[in-house]
Amino acid sequence: MACMIEAVGVHRVRAAEEPLLAAGVPLMERAAAAIAARAAQVLRGRQGAVRGAVVVVLVGPGNNGGDGLHAAARLARRGARVTVVQLGDRVHEGGLAAADAAGVAVRRAGAGPEALGLPGAARLALDADLLVDALLGIGATGALRGDAARLVRQLLAADHRPFVLAVDVPSGIGVGDGTVPGPVLPADLTLACGALAPGLLLPPAAGHAPHVELVDLDLDVPAAQPGDVGGPAEGLDAVHRLQDADVPGAWPVPRPSDDKYRRGVVGVVAGTATYPGAAVLTVGAAVRSGAGMVRYVGPAEPAAAVLAAHPEVVPGSGRVQAWVLGPGVDPEDGEQARHVQEALGEAGLGSRGYFAPTGVWGPTADAGIRPVVVDAGALAALPERCAPWVVLTPHAGELARLLGERGETLVREDIEAEPYRWARRACDLTGATVLLKGATTVVVGPGGTFSQAEAPAWLATAGAGDVLAGLLGTLLAARAEEAVQHPGLVVRLAALAALVHGRAATTANPGGPVSASMLVEALPRTIARLITREER
Ligand SMILES: NC(=O)C1=CN([C@@H]2O[C@H](COP(=O)(O)OP(=O)(O)OC[C@H]3O[C@@H](n4cnc5c(N)ncnc54)[C@H](O)[C@@H]3O)[C@@H](O)[C@H]2O)[C@@H](O)CC1
Numbered sequence: 081m082a083c084m085i086e087a088v089g090v091h092r093v094r095a096a097e098e099p100l101l102a103a104g105v106p107l108m109e110r111a112a113a114a115i116a117a118r119a120a121q122v123l124r125g126r127q128g129a130v131r132g133a134v135v136v137v138l139v140g141p142g143n144n145g146g147d148g149l150h151a152a153a154r155l156a157r158r159g160a161r162v163t164v165v166q167l168g169d170r171v172h173e174g175g176l177a178a179a180d181a182a183g184v185a186v187r188r189a190g191a192g193p194e195a196l197g198l199p200g201a202a203r204l205a206l207d208a209d210l211l212v213d214a215l216l217g218i219g220a221t222g223a224l225r226g227d228a229a230r231l232v233r234q235l236l237a238a239d240h241r242p243f244v245l246a247v248d249v250p251s252g253i254g255v256g257d258g259t260v261p262g263p264v265l266p267a268d269l270t271l272a273c274g275a276l277a278p279g280l281l282l283p284p285a286a287g288h289a290p291h292v293e294l295v296d297l298d299l300d301v302p303a304a305q306p307g308d309v310g311g312p313a314e315g316l317d318a319v320h321r322l323q324d325a326d327v328p329g330a331w332p333v334p335r336p337s338d339d340k341y342r343r344g345v346v347g348v349v350a351g352t353a354t355y356p357g358a359a360v361l362t363v364g365a366a367v368r369s370g371a372g373m374v375r376y377v378g379p380a381e382p383a384a385a386v387l388a389a390h391p392e393v394v395p396g397s398g399r400v401q402a403w404v405l406g407p408g409v410d411p412e413d414g415e416q417a418r419h420v421q422e423a424l425g426e427a428g429l430g431s432r433g434y435f436a437p438t439g440v441w442g443p444t445a446d447a448g449i450r451p452v453v454v455d456a457g458a459l460a461a462l463p464e465r466c467a468p469w470v471v472l473t474p475h476a477g478e479l480a481r482l483l484g485e486r487g488e489t490l491v492r493e494d495i496e497a498e499p500y501r502w503a504r505r506a507c508d509l510t511g512a513t514v515l516l517k518g519a520t521t522v523v524v525g526p527g528g529t530f531s532q533a534e535a536p537a538w539l540a541t542a543g544a545g546d547v548l549a550g551l552l553g554t555l556l557a558a559r560a561e562e563a564v565q566h567p568g569l570v571v572r573l574a575a576l577a578a579l580v581h582g583r584a585a586t587t588a589n590p591g592g593p594v595s596a597s598m599l600v601e602a603l604p605r606t607i608a609r610l611i612t613r614e615e616r
Pocket residue numbers: 097101107108111140141142143144145147215216217218219220221222223224225226228247248249273274297
């Protein structure tokens with residue numbers, strides 16, 4: 081828990097700033113000082129010196145522009161050749177005065193007698209050693225508009241851009257939801273002022289800010305626990321991201337007193353005669369991530385393949401602590417569909433009580449209720465309403481289908497444009513925890529929101545999702561009783577699975593291609609390295 085990154089909903093940042101600003105704390109000057117210091121470090125690293133380096137600061141109408149103007153003044157005093165390019169008519173007055181006093185050239189972009197014109201502004205920006213994006217921050221609504229949008233489009237069309245430092249966020253991202261509604265200049269470095277906005281962690285916007293550093297402004301933001309999820313009017317309370325350092329505290333390491341049953345038995349319903357590989361991979365991932373035991377339920381052909389690859393697997397149904405349902409399952413296959421239904425029955429769906437917004441989630445202390453991972457073919461078998469301990473693991477196409485069956489008209493691209501929104505919608509409609517797979521994996525549950533971005537693009541390979549499902553099954557089985565009580569634990573375990581899955585891809589073959597089988601092979605040593613924090 082201790083190390084994870086927290087992005088803070090905009091309303092919470094504003095609430096934390098308010099008393100400080102009322103008390104006259106110079107937050108903007110503090111932010112600007114840190115931005116100028118970091119910019120100077122970048123210039124020293126890239127140009128050898130601050131003095132004489134060419135800096136262009138793109139400045140918008142609000143306080144984000146104010147940050148940029150104050151930082152411009154500080155860099156000018158250090159000897160940088162700074163030009164501010166003002167987009168729009170308004171500009172932060174205090175910041176403008178500071179820039180003027182430091183001898184910074186302030187030029188308007190766009191039309192007008194003194195203006196640079198957009199092509200002129202673009203040339204200036206592209207010729208800089210450092211380009212600072214202080215157009216819009218957390219006050220942005222919708223896509224960049226007007227000249228700012230036009231200028232950024234021109235910059236995006238250029239073959240080469242200078243190093244871009246974004247103040248607070250890359251301007252124009254959906255700060256609260258991670259959307260990219262219009263042109264956005266990708267930032268080489270983003271300096272988040274006071275707190276990270278959710279959009280810095282959520283895809284696709286997060287892709288425009290691959291390196292984020294926090295400028296600590298001593299804001300007193302009350303900690304949100306995973307589980308605080310905010311209403312639609314206020315937006316998201318928090319997004320969390322687990323770090324490698326969180327793994328030792330969260331991974332279920334067996335104790336000497338444990339036996340294989342106490343460590344957790346995973347039941348897998350996966351594969352058909354046509355797709356035996358999915359069964360082998362899902363089971364393999366459960367075995368290799370440290371399940372006490374794995375039971376495989378399925379037809380003779382995949383069962384034979386599973387046993388040949390993993391002789392430790394116990395064939396046939398029996399008592400389990402968690403189920404993994406669906407990889408390689410054809411929803412039309414009568415026998416497997418029946419197994420899926422039986423296992424879903426063990427999730428206790430149809431019980432009353434698990435939609436309570438806080439506290440213990442329902443009549444589950446009788447220990448008869450099992451967490452379930454619902455993947456691929458089993459998604460079609462999902463009942464109308466689920467519970468937080470049911471984790472759906474769709475990719476974008478599967479989520480579009482799932483929501484289509486519940487009244488939304490969507491295609492895969494809609495999900496990819498707004499992953500958080502649609503994962504949240506699926507969670508709201510079903511009551512389940514939803515892990516939406518992608519380059520950045522988003523987990524949205526009644527227990528909070530996580531985003532994990534460890535996966536190298538090599539992981540986009542057939543069968544990788546089956547491995548994730550098996551791995552998550554092991555985690556849920558190990559902590560099954562707590563999982564059905566605490567929705568916050570379920571989202572965290574799902575995020576943990578995504579983190580380990582991504583790391584395993586790198587372990588399997590750092591910087592190069594991986595197959596799903598290699599991923600399975602790499603799981604034991606990936607987990608060992610993460611939980612002992614030793615390089616192997
Ligand atoms: N309040 C403070 O003293 C502090 C503010 N900080 C900075 O202030 C920023 C927030 O400032 P603001 O609340 O003024 O908001 P912004 O500076 O993000 O900009 C909001 C202004 O931009 C215009 N605008 C909004 N959406 C637009 C769009 N899509 N296209 C074109 N123009 C648009 C609006 O007219 C609005 O006035 C933070 O991101 C951060 O950089 C931090 O430095 C911390 C201290």
